[in-house]
Amino acid sequence: MSLSEDTPAQERGPEPEPEAPPAPDFPPTPPAPGLPATPPTQDLPPTPPHPPRPRGRTTLLIAATLVLGVLAGGGVGYKIQHDREPTPLPPLTGPALAQPKGTGPDVPALPVAQDRNAVYDGDLLKLLVPTPKTKGTKELERGWQSLVEYADGYGRPDIAFTRLAQNDFRRMAGAGWTDARHDFSHVEVVQFRDEATLYTGRHLTEQVGAAGTNPHFAHNTPVPGTADGQAWGSGKPYESDGYLPQYRGIGFARVGNLFVEVVLDSEHPVKVKAVLSLIKRQLERL
Secondary structure (H helix, E strand, O other), X not given: OOHHHHOOHHHOOOOOOOOOOOOOOOOOOOOOOOOOOOXXXXXXXXXXXXXXXXXXXXXXXXXXHHHHHHHHXXXXXXXXXXXXXXXXXXXXXXXXXXXXXXXXOOOOOOOOOOOHHHHHOOOHHHHOOOOOOOOOOEEEEEEEOOHHHHXXXXXXXXXXHHHHHHOOEXXXXXXXXXXXXXXXXXXXXXXXXXXXXXHHHHHHHHHHHHHHOOOOEEEEEEOOOOOOOEEEEEOOOEOOOOOOOEEEEEEEEEEOOEEEEEEEEEOOOOOHHHXXXXXXXXXXXX
């Protein structure tokens, strides 16, 4: 048995490639007749580098020429204009306007309803609602009150004084009277400057919030014609030893930087309609 028959096909190596026959030795090809033989290659010296070409000189020369040209042109134009005689302007055409003689007529003062400065800078005492002229009504007070007097009406006068002073309290006027039933009515108009901060609206919001949680006030209703005014009738009466129970109604509103407060005290329950009637009369004067 031969070797090829005993060896499995997958274990056989690759077939050997046949060797190329050796190239025959040919003699060198002689040069063609009439042509010289190629001389052997010689080592030539390296080519020296070219010197760098200067750049930018032409651009600078052009820019300098342009600048000099502009300066020279401007100087020549100024010289020509300076040496020229001034050209007079043509006269104005048209007739002269007639001027009125004397002072103009006085501008009539605006009514209080149209002049807001007459309210904000006017006399608050004149803007207070007048005391009713009904039988048995007696005026008890009417005049200015200081910041100390106004703050004294709060539960903590020291805190109220500091807060009002920090928020530019300006002035306050008030009036009060009693009627035939000995019911007491009081009206206050308080003004703030509202320059650094708009405090009048905030003061109203604080008073409305405090009254809304006070058990002595009830039956609140918005004040007609205002954005945030509120009025309350009486709720639980105030009681003190040796005195009859006292009922109180209260109302708040504002006009610009003027804060309005009305208070009605009575030995009988105070209806919210009575509070609304008084505060509406005061707002009409503002």
